[in-house]
Amino acid sequence: MKGVMSVLRHPRSLFTHMVALLVGAMLVAKFASWTASLDDKAATVRRTHIEETLLRIAATTRVMGTLPREHRADTLAAIRARETRYSVDDTPAIPPDYQLTDPQAMAVRDRLIDILDLPPSAVQFKMWNRAENAEPSWFHNPWAAIEPVEMGMKFSVRLADGQWLNAVNRRMVQPTVWSSTSTWTLLTSILMVAAATFYISRRLSRPLRDLADSADRLGRGEAVPALETERGPEEVRRAANAFNAMAARIRRFVDDRTRILAAISHDLRTPITNLRLRVELLDEGETKSRMLETLDELRSTVEATLSFTREELGEEAVRADLSTLVESVCDDFADTGHPVHFSAADRLPLICRTSSLRRAIRNLIENALAYGGTARVSIRSDGAGAEIIVADDGPGIPEPDMERVFEPFVRLEASRNRRTGGVGLGLSIARSVVRGHGGDIRLSNRPDGGLDAIIMIPIVTSPDKEGIILRKAA
Template identity: 45%
Template sequence: MRPLWSRSLAAQIICFMLLALAISQGIGFLISWDERGQALRAAAKGEFFSRTASLARLIEGTPSAIHDGILRASDTSYTRFWLSTEEPRSALEWRQEAREQLAKPLPSLTKPHHDAPGPDKREPEDVSEAAAAITAAVAAPTSWVELPPAAWPLSRPAKFVYLDNSIGMGLAVRLDSGAWLNAAFAKSLHNSIWTSQSAVSLGITAAVLSLIAIGVARSIARPMRRLAGAAEALGRGETVAPLPESGPDDIRQTAEAFNRMQERLQRFVEDRTRMLAAIGHDLRTPLTTLRLRAEFVSDPDIQDKMLKTIAEMETMTEATLAFAREDATAESTRTVNLCALVESLCDDLAELGRDVTFVEGPTINYRCRPDALRRAIRNLVENAVRYGERARVRLVRTADTIDIVVEDDGPGIPNMAMEQVFAPFYRLEHSRNRETGGVGLGLSIARAIARHHGGDILLTNTHPGLRAVVSLPSFDQA
């Protein structure tokens, strides 16, 4: 079994559209990821500068006795502020100090142990994120950068350093008192754009695209199925109404091409039938003339041979016309009980004294041209009785075909002649009786009818006997 996506046009369109959606969303996510990271870093940097500048103004405007309280109140989970009397020199040493400051727990993040004798026995409740951030910061060496007054809110220069390659940063600014305000910020920002909203948005987009793909696939598949059905019916010799020439250019041009092809085929068949009818009509006149002249032949033996030859020519002419008419038959198709059709044919031949036996089979409703199919089966049954003494007929249903099997007890057919016997006017000289074998069109007509129904006739030697199988496609079953 082939997978669904390879058998269904809708599944293929959905897969390709979802693949395009995934690729486009992936590219968009990568672009947004970088832009969002830059925006987060810029926002964090601006907020850090603004907060440090505000704290510097506040300390300069308040008594020194409350500076420690102000600094502790300004600390956050990811920011620490402290004062130093000397200007920071080495960036590496300053980072180490920043790490120690950030590792100190905030009062709101501590809790006492049961065995803690005092406030000194207090540990951070959860400082793993800050510790991880400052650890990464210390691992990224760099040097101080002089920050001009125009680059941050205060009208004085400051010393700036990046703690890592991501979001960690430090700042040191000289106060009016000569002390230095130090600020350290280290936060691992989760720059994730895949959120529940993103998943919902992507799911809704995928669902909408799938519905659109189903609609597009149906709009394409519907005329294609209609074209396939019309082509199959035309191949079985049915009269097919012209396809509607509407829709997109590709579909409309396909329908137009099919309609033109059908019109040309019908015109070709009609022209050929008219030509053969005209030939048959024109041949009757010289044959009649020959018959009249043969009457004046004095030698009885010559006269008898001439009349037999003329009669054979007339028979072949009529058979040829009958074959051409059958090949271009306009009989309408309808649904019949195939088992009943074959059984009634066998009963009719049995009443005429033929040794024909029908084996009861399943009831099968089948859409066909019943008169033509009956003629094909009759030709096979009559051949079986004529050359194989008796005929046994049965119906067999398989997964793909419906087979009408005709078996006899005759000598069979040489393997090299299995295809030749279907040629018009071909007769086996030894295995067939030339006097009673007709003109050799029975199997040709039978195969033409079977092929017009989308099937074929297969011959097999059974030693002794011959098996003829009219194999019809089972998808025509109604």
Template identity: 40%
Template structure:
């Protein structure tokens, strides 16, 4: 339940609606329950007084010999009638007599109905406390229900107990006792069905409303995830309530502004590249006329270094633009073919075979990032061991070498453009210092990052890529595939896959 509350907006909205329903039902019950009890008691009292008054009129007009039969047939499951010579002068004694009468079974009734009729009043008497005296009220006089002497008694000792004594024309008293346990259970079958139907209807409405809210949010989250991974995202539909529509409009505006910013920067850098070629060509031509060969060689090397750094900087900026289309590839095959290419060039590269892994990426860019890490490992660590490791939420491309590692204080600095641990500025020993910068830019465009870790002997570099759904990334088990022997092996077979890309280190 708590997991649904944390992870599902629809479940949270539904739980809140059901909680509101339960609270409203409880408040309604607390407000109306006392009024209901009072209304039932008033109705029972009115019926009891009316029935006793009618019976008194009947007894006044019938011979005394018929009174016992009339009293017997007038009794109900929770009412008894009898006559006495005196009225209720002693209320406690009268109440005791009333309990005795209520406990007597009704005559002339047999079968299941008799058990029901005879058990109603007696069950109320069993729950009574005889020591509690009744409260007596005079009902005779002007403006009162009876013109003859009449006494009404509230028998608080029994559930909803009440009594009435009315003097007849022959000076005897008609006594009536009533005791009925009112149903006070709130959770009845009818109330359960009513609450269940109400909850079902409200749940359907809540689910519909929550889905209407959650669907645009999921669409926005998916679009933001794809956009963060550098993919082309179509405009979100700008429809629905104001809040949702304004959120979609804001996302679309943000996407357009970022794309426009990248395009403007790319155009600016392309213009700079075009403008720089002319003066560099002019300098190279002028250097050809220099008579001093040593000076001429130094000038040409400087011009070449400037041109190389300019092209590397432009390549780094173009990588930020991320114009390559995203598609699903076999990442194991991509890594393996890259290692084949480098092994054919004579580099000490080994790769650990693994299962086929499908991943949605920009393969040329990712291949470039992996190549930069592998070539750095070979240059500074003499060898590169490459493997593909998957976890619950990420897919790691691991490159390990046997070099001296990187000082802990420079772990972040090495990603800065043009930063080199090797200070000679010799391209043969250290490149121009953009390899890790480009690799990290590519990894981050895929929603991941690059992590560097020093080992006991060498450095471990990981391209950590996010896995949104592992089930969508792994190849189906039914797809035929040929697995090579497990373990490390040198890549000496013919190269497959995309051609090798220029390297920037």
């Protein structure tokens, strides 16, 4: 019940938004029309009561006209009702000189004259109710119409022999403001509105959902097929066309940038190799040693950049088991004698670009080994996302530099050992890869010493829904 109330208070989907708005508008309109009809309902109930009373008085008058005088009193006693008192007298209960001024009362008197077909002088009538003497007000309260009203009517009808049938009717009249018919009408209206809203929202939400899914996948660096531009209203079609054009421009820009970077990195390898050959011909000394060290660092930078761009170009997302993937990376390090320990985890299937993700994990483990001597790798998941934790026992990173270390070619000399052979691209490449999967990397110093590098990545497990082309991983 709490979940239903929460959805009604905070609708999330387009369908619930539209149902809430349309049903709310319909209820307000129904309430307004129902309030406006209260006066009519009350007037109808009173007219019905008056008509019924007139017919009873007319019938009683006809019966009294056919009876001898000595039997009239007993007959009236027999037909006496709780709301109506009858008597037959020699004089009318209403003075003959009484003049009606209320148009409604005059209409009722004329109606009784027509029913009995008597002259006007043979019928006297008076009508009142509790609200008759109410003071007029500029503000009309429609709710007052549903309050019980005591209606009173007095009749004096002359019989054929000269006697008068006198009758007084008093009744509490209250209109029925709601009925089972009203309930069924309201429920039917709500169901019709919900059905129409469901149809409309489905026509709108499907292309919008496809647009949101494609935008999310595009943000993760996946190849996104063009959206259909012939579905939905004009606004949705324009949004689909704009997204297709934007996706094409982004993909073209990223591909051009990656190819240029790969070309530059590849072209630099030849002059670096030529320079190294020339330096090797120099005499041994400190200058030669420093030049070779600079060339090695430059070569490492070029190789890292070229390797990264090769992995980015053309790699498709495939189904993989995250636990197996991380364990295989750790085993590669352990096989070469590095102190890398992996805590076994349950199978965790997801869709990812395996080579790129391997590289990101490998970069973090290399950092842990370089600055902490050991690396402890573990995985935890809450179903919607997974965290890969790479822990080391190094000196950690100062809090102000937590974000700066992700910038390209940044190495912290003050707090981290510089003699690592790295070029400052490891964390930058790792974060780029993880963000391309829709996740991020967070660094955290442990209170007892050491650093935790945490890869946070969402779990995407439905390639059919995501439109990902699967292929067998090498």
